[in-house]
Amino acid sequence: DTENVDPQVRTPKKKRSKRIPTIVVEGNIGSGKSTFLQYFQNFSNVIEMVPEPVHKWKDVDGYNTLDMMYKDASRWSLAFQSYVQLTMAEGHKHKAKNAKLKMMERSIFSARNCFVENLYQSKLMPEVDYAVLSEFYDFILQQENTKIDIIVYLRADPLTCQQRIKKRDRMEEKSVPIEYLQSLHDLHENWLTHQTKFKTPAPVYVIDANEDISKLSVKFDEFRDFIFSKYS
Numbered sequence: 001d002t003e004n005v006d007p008q009v010r011t012p013k014k015k016r017s018k019r020i021p022t023i024v025v026e027g028n029i030g031s032g033k034s035t036f037l038q039y040f041q042n043f044s045n046v047i048e049m050v051p052e053p054v055h056k057w058k059d060v061d062g063y064n065t066l067d068m069m070y071k072d073a074s075r076w077s078l079a080f081q082s083y084v085q086l087t088m089a090e091g092h093k094h095k096a097k098n099a100k101l102k103m104m105e106r107s108i109f110s111a112r113n114c115f116v117e118n119l120y121q122s123k124l125m126p127e128v129d130y131a132v133l134s135e136f137y138d139f140i141l142q143q144e145n146t147k148i149d150i151i152v153y154l155r156a157d158p159l160t161c162q163q164r165i166k167k168r169d170r171m172e173e174k175s176v177p178i179e180y181l182q183s184l185h186d187l188h189e190n191w192l193t194h195q196t197k198f199k200t201p202a203p204v205y206v207i208d209a210n211e212d213i214s215k216l217s218v219k220f221d222e223f224r225d226f227i228f229s230k231y232s
């Protein structure tokens with residue numbers, strides 16, 4: 001009976017921590033997401049970055065699942081994409097502690113709507129694997145707080161992406177063909193520009209990312225001003 005409880009001794013209600021506005025950075029492989037994130041490292045007093053998960057995918061108890069997936073997608077894409085999905089769920093759950101905003105490279109949404117979809121449509125992933133991943137995805141969306149506030153879409157031509165991938169020379173990506181980048185590009189476009197099959201979970205801010213980084217920084221400045229005034 002709570003009526004008779006002395007308010008002095010009542011245990012205080014647990015403080016619910018407020019959800020921090022979350023920015024998600026999307027775009028094809030090689031579109032410049034890391035460069036964009038690097039730029040915002042300079043504002044770490046305002047924006048907290050969620051650690052980038054690629055290094056985790058390269059070492060799952062000693063297994064480089066990213067490399068395995070590229071070498072034999074039919075065999076390893078379920079293991080790989082399951083792990084990607086897990087690390088994305090962790091990223092969404094991550095609470096920013098010392099900043100007003102949180103920024104994530106990619107999201108569980110692009111992993112599902114672009115990469116898993118691409119593997120399935122190109123018949124590299126069997127229907128049963130796709131079905132299992134999709135159910136798991138739906139479950140995570142019900143359980144975790146995957147709410148995001150804005151998507152920055154770095155839109156770049158597949159050829160530009162290919163050049164940047166070649167330049168950075170990541171060992172696992174040696175054999176990524178232009179057709180693969182083209183179909184991933186189309187899936188990003190369908191999702192973020194045309195919104196045909198999948199709904200976007202937040203408003204989309206598009207940046208034309210074809211230009212050289214020296215020119216791009218002006219656009220990054222513009223986005224910074226936009227976001228800082230929105231959440232000041």
Ligand code: TTP
Pocket residue numbers: 027028029030031032033034035054066069081084106110111112115116173
């Ligand atoms: P990206 O997440 O696109 O990261 P990036 O470092 O290529 O980004 P940018 O060049 O714009 O800075 O992809 C990292 C690697 O992981 C890439 O080889 C594609 C692969 N990948 C998948 O195969 N499936 C997935 O679901 C995701 C998210 C990535």
